[in-house]
Amino acid sequence: MSNQTDRIIIFDTTLRDGEQSPGASLTVEEKLTIARALARLGVDIIEAGFPYASPGDFQAVQKIAETVGTENGPRICGLARASTKDIKAAGEALKPAFKSRIHTFIATSDIHLKHKLKKTRSEVLDIVPEMVAYAKTFTDDIEFSPEDAGRSDPEFMYQVLETAIAAGATTVNIPDTVGYTTPSEFGAIIKGIKDNVPNIDQAIISVHGHDDLGLAVANFLEAVKNGARQLECTINGIGERAGNAALEELVMALHVRRQYFNPFLGRAVDSTEPLTNINTQEIYKTSRLVSNLTGMIVQPNKAIVGANAFAHESGIHQDGVLKNKLTYEIMDAESIGLTNNQIVLGKLSGRNAFRTRLSELGFELSDNDLNNAFLRFKEVADKKKEITDWDLEAIVNDEIQQA
Ligand code: KIV
Numbered sequence: 332m333s334n335q336t337d338r339i340i341i342f343d344t345t346l347r348d349g350e351q352s353p354g355a356s357l358t359v360e361e362k363l364t365i366a367r368a369l370a371r372l373g374v375d376i377i378e379a380g381f382p383y384a385s386p387g388d389f390q391a392v393q394k395i396a397e398t399v400g401t402e403n404g405p406r407i408c409g410l411a412r413a414s415t416k417d418i419k420a421a422g423e424a425l426k427p428a429f430k431s432r433i434h435t436f437i438a439t440s441d442i443h444l445k446h447k448l449k450k451t452r453s454e455v456l457d458i459v460p461e462m463v464a465y466a467k468t469f470t471d472d473i474e475f476s477p478e479d480a481g482r483s484d485p486e487f488m489y490q491v492l493e494t495a496i497a498a499g500a501t502t503v504n505i506p507d508t509v510g511y512t513t514p515s516e517f518g519a520i521i522k523g524i525k526d527n528v529p530n531i532d533q534a535i536i537s538v539h540g541h542d543d544l545g546l547a548v549a550n551f552l553e554a555v556k557n558g559a560r561q562l563e564c565t566i567n568g569i570g571e572r573a574g575n576a577a578l579e580e581l582v583m584a585l586h587v588r589r590q591y592f593n594p595f596l597g598r599a600v601d602s603t604e605p606l607t608n609i610n611t612q613e614i615y616k617t618s619r620l621v622s623n624l625t626g627m628i629v630q631p632n633k634a635i636v637g638a639n640a641f642a643h644e645s646g647i648h649q650d651g652v653l654k655n656k657l658t659y660e661i662m663d664a665e666s667i668g669l670t671n672n673q674i675v676l677g678k679l680s681g682r683n684a685f686r687t688r689l690s691e692l693g694f695e696l697s698d699n700d701l702n703n704a705f706l707r708f709k710e711v712a713d714k715k716k717e718i719t720d721w722d723l724e725a726i727v728n729d730e731i732q733q734a
């Protein structure tokens with residue numbers, strides 16, 4: 332049986348690994364708001380949290396499973412170490428979801444085995460099938476990750492993956508946990524897995540990576556060329572330390588350069604079929620929402636969603652773009668949901684224009700919050716000629732904090 336797909340599966344971990352960014356913790360309600368936005372964005376799988384880690388995370392995963400994990404919604408996933416307590420908590424939290432997944436992991440690098448787990452390779456080889464089989468008693472869809480795969484002995488990792496698949500893992504995820512590998516190395520790891528794990532056709536190959544050397548997205552694109560079909564990523568690239576691979580960068584690289592990537596997915600070069608299920612026009616909104624709720628600011632020069640990503644400063648560039656946008660733009664701002672609209676908000680603007688602009692920035696306020704924010708907007712507009720998006724975000728954030 333082949334488990335390969337010709338679309339790339341987008342597994343969003345903003346609510347799990349993304350929330351591991353220092354200072355980015357979210358309430359259950361905030362997680363639910365982000366999960367709804369991720370569903371509108373069209374992600375295939377939402378890793379909603381780590382249910383055993385805290386009662387709050389359990390509750391968030393359960394709530395998301397119930398309200399976002401509907402028949403036509405995304406699959407909802409919960410993280411669990413390879414231990415019965417973790418797996419049981421994940422299985423229980425995920426019960427309300429129409430489609431669920433348990434993601435269980437254990438480290439395979441000698442550094443982690445020796446200093447963190449204090450286990451031998453042969454002990455790990457015993458734990459993996461036992462825990463995958465236990466997870467399988469809660470749901471059919473099991474993802475297994477050999478943590479720190481990027482620094483693991485390949486031969487040992489092949490054995491662990493074979494065992495996990497034989498026990499029922501349907502996705503094997505290859506994490507570059509410390510963002511150590513380079514693109515050609517990471518591509519070779521994926522190729523090695525395809526060539527050396529005998530039952531690999533029974534599972535989807537997924538990748539997960541951190542951005543310690545700024546290489547996570549490049550590593551993933553190389554992994555796609557070598558057979559990876561699921562990408563684990565976060566909005567704005569937030570996550571542990573330097574963050575995770577950024578969803579918006581991966582999706583737009585696959586979208587803008589699809590003729591380059593088509594043949595790696597077995598398609599004709601000129602196929603216009605999208606490579607992912609993402610509705611790219613939701614990208615900007617979702618980015619703003621996640622930034623506002625986590626407090627993680629997006630740097631102005633950040634690819635795709637930074638404030639300067641579609642701005643042209645020098646005279647030569649402005650002149651070129653006015654003559655033909657293609658001179659200095661490789662994608663339309665509209666393709667990520669920027670409206671480029673000419674409505675300038677000021678003291679004469681009405682509530683409708685105000686609400687519309689807030690919605691474009693990713694804010695969906697209750698009527699009461701909207702009324703209060705609108706009053707504050709009018710006060711600020713009396714003092715300033717033009718209200719920028721930054722002013723609007725400050726107004727709304729003040730309002731949310733006071734509520
Ligand atoms: O970075 C990592 O290795 C992880 C695992 C839990 C997949 O986040």
Ligand code: ZN
Pocket residue numbers: 348506508539540541571
């Ligand atoms: Zn991670």
